[in-house]
Amino acid sequence: MRLDPIAAPTPARTLGLPALAILATIALAAALAAIAGANPLETFGLIVKGAVGSKFATLETLNRATPLIFTGLAVATAFRARLWNIGAEAQLYAGALMTVVIGTQLGLPGPLALPLMALGAIVAGALVLLGPVLLKTRLGVDEVVTTLLLNFIMALFISYLLEGPLKDPMGMGWPKSPALPRDARLPRLVEGLRLHWGFALALICALGVWVMQTRTTLGYEIRAVGQNPQAARFAGIPVGRVLIKTALISGGLAALAGFSEVAGLKGNLTSDLSPDFGYTGIIVAMLALLHPLGVVVSALFVAGIFVGSDSMSRAAEVPTYIADILLAAALLFMVLAILLTRYRVVRG
Amino acid sequence: MTEIVDILISASFWAAVLRIASPLIFATMGELICERAGVLNLGIEGIMVIGAFAGWMTVYAGGGLWTGVAVAMLAGMAFGALHGLLTVPFGLSQHVVGLGITLLATASAYYAYRLALPEVTNPPRIAPFEPLHIPGLSDLPWLGEALFSQTALTWAGFACVAAVSLVLYRTPLGLALRAAGENPHAVEAQGLSVGAIRMGAVIVGSGLMAVGGAFLTMSAFSSFFFEMVNGRGWICIALVVFGAWKPGKALLGALLFAGFDALQVRLQQTGMGQVVPYQVFLMIPYLLSILALILMSRRAQVPAALMTPFNRGDR
Numbered sequence: 001m002r003l004d005p006i007a008a009p010t011p012a013r014t015l016g017l018p019a020l021a022i023l024a025t026i027a028l029a030a031a032l033a034a035i036a037g038a039n040p041l042e043t044f045g046l047i048v049k050g051a052v053g054s055k056f057a058t059l060e061t062l063n064r065a066t067p068l069i070f071t072g073l074a075v076a077t078a079f080r081a082r083l084w085n086i087g088a089e090a091q092l093y094a095g096a097l098m099t100v101v102i103g104t105q106l107g108l109p110g111p112l113a114l115p116l117m118a119l120g121a122i123v124a125g126a127l128v129l130l131g132p133v134l135l136k137t138r139l140g141v142d143e144v145v146t147t148l149l150l151n152f153i154m155a156l157f158i159s160y161l162l163e164g165p166l167k168d169p170m171g172m173g174w175p176k177s178p179a180l181p182r183d184a185r186l187p188r189l190v191e192g193l194r195l196h197w198g199f200a201l202a203l204i205c206a207l208g209v210w211v212m213q214t215r216t217t218l219g220y221e222i223r224a225v226g227q228n229p230q231a232a233r234f235a236g237i238p239v240g241r242v243l244i245k246t247a248l249i250s251g252g253l254a255a256l257a258g259f260s261e262v263a264g265l266k267g268n269l270t271s272d273l274s275p276d277f278g279y280t281g282i283i284v285a286m287l288a289l290l291h292p293l294g295v296v297v298s299a300l301f302v303a304g305i306f307v308g309s310d311s312m313s314r315a316a317e318v319p320t321y322i323a324d325i326l327l328a329a330a331l332l333f334m335v336l337a338i339l340l341t342r343y344r345v346v347r348g
Numbered sequence: 349m350t351e352i353v354d355i356l357i358s359a360s361f362w363a364a365v366l367r368i369a370s371p372l373i374f375a376t377m378g379e380l381i382c383e384r385a386g387v388l389n390l391g392i393e394g395i396m397v398i399g400a401f402a403g404w405m406t407v408y409a410g411g412g413l414w415t416g417v418a419v420a421m422l423a424g425m426a427f428g429a430l431h432g433l434l435t436v437p438f439g440l441s442q443h444v445v446g447l448g449i450t451l452l453a454t455a456s457a458y459y460a461y462r463l464a465l466p467e468v469t470n471p472p473r474i475a476p477f478e479p480l481h482i483p484g485l486s487d488l489p490w491l492g493e494a495l496f497s498q499t500a501l502t503w504a505g506f507a508c509v510a511a512v513s514l515v516l517y518r519t520p521l522g523l524a525l526r527a528a529g530e531n532p533h534a535v536e537a538q539g540l541s542v543g544a545i546r547m548g549a550v551i552v553g554s555g556l557m558a559v560g561g562a563f564l565t566m567s568a569f570s571s572f573f574f575e576m577v578n579g580r581g582w583i584c585i586a587l588v589v590f591g592a593w594k595p596g597k598a599l600l601g602a603l604l605f606a607g608f609d610a611l612q613v614r615l616q617q618t619g620m621g622q623v624v625p626y627q628v629f630l631m632i633p634y635l636l637s638i639l640a641l642i643l644m645s646r647r648a649q650v651p652a653a654l655m656t657p658f659n660r661g662d663r
Contacts, residue, residue, distance in 0.1 A: 001437050001543075002659055002660040003437075003438070003439065003659050032459070035463070036463055084443050086447065135641075135642060135645075139642060139645040139646070140645050141641045141642055141645045142589070142641070144390065144443065144585075145582055145585050145586050145589075145637070145638075145641060146638055146641060148579070148582045149579065149582055149583075149586070149634045149637055149638055150634075150638075151579075152578075152579045152631075152634045153631050153634045153635065156627040156628075156630050156631045157627065157631070159627050160625045160627035160628070163625075163627075164625060279447075279451070282447055283451070286444060317466070319458070319459050319462035319463060319466075321455050321458040321459040321462060322459060324451060324454070324455030324458070324459075325452060325455040325456055325459055327451070328448050328449075328451035328452035328455055329452060331444070331448045331451070332430075332434060332445065332448045332449075332452065335434075335440050335441070335444055335445070335448075336434060336438060336440065339438060339439075339440060
């Protein structure tokens with residue numbers, strides 16, 4: 001078989017195939033629930049109810065979506081330049097670490113502390129990604145493996161700090177950092193509702209990345225580098241410098257996820273701050289086709305699946321890992337569907 | 349320093365090196381086959397997880413040890429076939445598909461584990477592979493314990509390197525496979541199918557990765573637990589680069605790497621372990637992998653068509 005490009009795809013094709021991908025994912029979910037001995041429709045109902053069925057559930061979904069918007073934007077920005085940043089997890093923890101260090105060690109008043117914490121987080125996350133990117137541009141070392149390995153190194157570094165220099169002396173021996181003072185925390189968006197300003201910051205960042213991508217020279221250069229680095233270089237675009245700028249933005253965005261989780265939700269740093277928010281950001285970004293505003297929608301969807309599945313698995317005998325299978329399958333179905341909107345499979 | 353010497357002359361250290369290297373050897377060979385054919389397989393981490401689970405589950409459910417290895421291999425090949433289908437004929441991004449396969453395989457293993465054992469806190473154990481007694485050799489003083497007290501699976505790993513090396517360099521199939529990764533158009537000009545060669549390489553390579561994962565549950569730890577693969581797949585990708593895409597050098601890399609890993613575990617028990625936090629020791633494998641990538645970057649002989657999809661329609 002081979003693939004032939006389609007000059008003008010019909011709307012039926014461009015809309016139908018992604019819809020088919022969603023249907024295939026739902027069919028797989030039904031099969032998985034049936035294997036577990038549960039009624040598929042009931043399982044779906046429980047997932048939806050768990051995700052948006054009450055005010056509490058919806059707020060929980062919005063809270064879970066917040067770090068995913070940041071990591072999704074980080075991945076979308078980097079992948080757009082074909083910079084394979086798989087290290088959002090490490091950058092997130094770097095951001096969380098700086099947030100806690102600045103927030104608890106400097107003793108600054110809140111209005112000064114919060115912006116400094118965010119800024120420190122951005123710098124830390126950017127630096128964590130800068131290393132692999134310099135290795136890529138200077139020495140040609142593949143960034144996929146280096147960013148992946150840095151996730152493990154960062155996890156161990158955080159574990160060391162939480163058991164050593166950064167350990168909360170009042171923590172009853174638990175490996176956790178001291179808590180941020182009250183005034184160094186992100187306030188609630190609406191008094192009485194468990195949703196903090198991190199969510200608003202995430203939306204602002206999505207808008208910012210969208211403006212950057214569509215209205216600035218850098219956005220144009222990032223796209224050019226991603227589409228064809230040789231051609232971009234030939235056209236006079238400094239490819240190495242564009243990749244470094246992309247990395248600084250991407251690492252900074254991922255780090256804001258750590259900032260927002262610590263300052264908005266948890267108040268301190270633990271080694272289980274992120275249940276793979278960094279890796280899930282890849283799914284969020286891909287489902288959004290790397291579009292920054294799409295990232296918001298896809299982060300809400302992915303968060304809903306996770307929150308809903310957690311709640312469903314407490315009620316039904318279906319393991320919560322069904323969420324991870326569904327999202328991975330959705331990713332693979334979707335990239336295939338998108339390809340087939342543009343190409344026709346021909347025999348020969 | 350004397351502590352390091354003491355470790356290096358102990359037979360148990362060398363036995364540990366071979367044991368730690370075994371899963372890496374299988375998975376590195378698997379990745380090497382894929383990459384020589386032109387496909388980067390980032391599904392490796394998840395395929396090792398599914399292999400670890402499938403092999404263990406088979407034995408736990410009453411199957412034989414070698415049946416377990418075979419089931420693990422088949423499970424790996426199934427995910428390999430999916431990876432191959434999406435990246436070879438459809439030519440989708442090998443990065444995206446590979447990461448998707450890793451997530452899918454890992455989540456599938458965890459889902460199946462939770463279904464099979466809903467309420468266990470202590471992972472149940474199986475009777476793993478026993479060290480193979482080699483008459484004469486295993487009874488040698490020091491050497492017997494250091495080198496000849498391994499399970500059959502470890503020896504299979506070494507045999508696998510020899511087989512991969514033989515096929516790659518001494519058979520027409522190996523030549524075609526290497527050409528598919530270097531110059532696919534030349535392969536088509538010979539009347540061979542690049543697609544079929546690459547599909548075959550990804551499927552067989554993924555089977556080997558799964559056996560590497562199965563070694564963890566069936567020979568090393570005798571139970572399955574979450575996050576047990578712990579980045580070994582990513583380390584194997586670094587080992588392929590370190591070995592310059594050659595089986596023999598990759599084997600040396602795996603042994604060297606296992607040597608450092610065995611050393612760091614033992615150094616934690618010494619006076620050094622009192623001073624240096626244990627996390628620093630645990631970081632060593634990952635730091636070494638990055639170092640290996642940096643060292644080899646100048647001399648890397650990357651297969652020319654690695655990550656380049658081949659579509660017969662394009663000229």
